[in-house]
Amino acid sequence: MTRPVLLIGGMDSSGGAGIARDLLAVHDAGLTARVAVTAVTAQTDRRVLAVDPVSPDLLAAQIEAALEEGVGAIKIGALCNAGLVRTMAARLPDVPVILDPVLCSSSGHALLEPEGIQALLGLLLPRTTVLTPNLPELTALKSALGMDPSSERIDVVEALLERGCESVFLKGGHDRRSDGSTDILYRAGKPPLSFRSPRYPFDLRGTGCQLASGLAAALADGKSLSDAIEASRAQLEVRFREAHARRQCLP
Numbered sequence: 001m002t003r004p005v006l007l008i009g010g011m012d013s014s015g016g017a018g019i020a021r022d023l024l025a026v027h028d029a030g031l032t033a034r035v036a037v038t039a040v041t042a043q044t045d046r047r048v049l050a051v052d053p054v055s056p057d058l059l060a061a062q063i064e065a066a067l068e069e070g071v072g073a074i075k076i077g078a079l080c081n082a083g084l085v086r087t088m089a090a091r092l093p094d095v096p097v098i099l100d101p102v103l104c105s106s107s108g109h110a111l112l113e114p115e116g117i118q119a120l121l122g123l124l125l126p127r128t129t130v131l132t133p134n135l136p137e138l139t140a141l142k143s144a145l146g147m148d149p150s151s152e153r154i155d156v157v158e159a160l161l162e163r164g165c166e167s168v169f170l171k172g173g174h175d176r177r178s179d180g181s182t183d184i185l186y187r188a189g190k191p192p193l194s195f196r197s198p199r200y201p202f203d204l205r206g207t208g209c210q211l212a213s214g215l216a217a218a219l220a221d222g223k224s225l226s227d228a229i230e231a232s233r234a235q236l237e238v239r240f241r242e243a244h245a246r247r248q249c250l251p
Contacts, residue, residue: 004032005216006066008059008088009077009102009209010039010051010111017206022075022213028235029217034066039080039111045205051111053080056087063091071095072220075213078102078111082119089123096129096219099165100212101137117144126164130225132212134171154186161188169215169229171208185229193226195233200240202247211236 005026012018019035026033036059042049054062073096079085103117104110112120121144125131133141135153142149142156157168167187185193214232223231 002031002221003070003072004034004066005213005220006034006036006063006071006074007077007213007216008036008038008063008074009100010041010080011037012206013040013042014044014205016045017209018077021206021209022077025210025213025232025235026217029214029221029231031072031217031220034071036062036066038078038084051080053084056083059084060087060091063088067091067093073098073216075216076100076124077209077212079116079120080111081113082115085116085119085123089119089127092127096216097124097127098130098132098212098216098219099124099128100132100208101141102208103137103140114144117141121145121163125160128165129219130167130169130212130215131160131165132169132171132208132215134208138170157186161186167225171211183229183233185226193229195229197233197237200244202243204239204243207236207239210239 007022010018039053041051075098103112170184172182181199183195214235218228218231
C-alpha cells in the first residue's frame with residue numbers, strides 16, 4: 001500500500017496556495033496526506049496581511065507525529081525562518097524530498113528570512129531529491145549563493161547541484177518570451193529534460209505548490225522521476241483547462 005505524503009508548509013487563509021493547495025493535489029493523485037504547518041497566514045489573492053510562524057517545538061511535534069506510521073515522500077514549502085529550517089532538517093527520514101523554495105508570496109511578501117535561506121542551502125539542499133524553483137526564485141537563490149548577477153541560469157542550477165541536491169526542476173512559467181511554457185529537469189551528469197505545455201492568458205495561484213505536491217505524491221506512488229513530473233504536470237494542465245473553460249463561459 002502506498003504510504004502518505006507529508007506536506008510541510010504554511011496555511012494560506014485564502015485557500016489558493018500553501019497546505020490547502022497541497023492537500024488538493026495529493027487528493028487528486030489518489031493518495032492521503034499528513035500535515036505539518038510552519039505558519040498561519042492571513043492573505044488574499046492580492047496581498048499578505050499577517051504571517052505567524054509556529055514555534056520550532058510545535059513543528060517538531062507535528063513532524064514526529066506524522067512520521068509515526070511512515071510516509072512515502074515529503075513536500076516542503078514555506079519555512080519562514082532559520083529555526084524552522086533547522087528543526088525540519090534534523091528530522092527528515094530517508095524518503096524522496098521535494099523542496100519548493102517559497103521565498104516570497106505571489107504578492108511579493110517575504111516568506112523566508114535571509115538567515116533562513118542560508119540554512120536552506122546548507123541543511124536542506126543536501127537532503128533534497130528535487131528542488132522546484134521558478135525563475136524569480138532562481139534569481140533569489142543566485143543572490144543568496146553570492147553569485148555574480150550576470151551569471152546564467154545554468155550556472156545557478158549547477159551551483160545548486162554542487163551543493164548536494166539530486167535534481168533541479170526549473171519551472172519556466174514566468175518566461176513570457178514564447179507562447180508556451182517550458183520546464184526543465186537538470187541532474188548532475190545527465191542531459192536536461194524539457195517539458196513543454198501551452199501558455200494560458202491568465203495566472204492561477206498556487207501552481208508551484210500544486211506541481212511540487214503532485215510530484216511528491218507520484219514519487220510516493222512509486223513512479224520514476226520523469227513519469228512523476230509528467231503526472232504532476234498533467235494534473236496542473238487539467239486545472240488550467242478547466243479554468244479556461246469557465247472563463248470562456250462568462251458573459
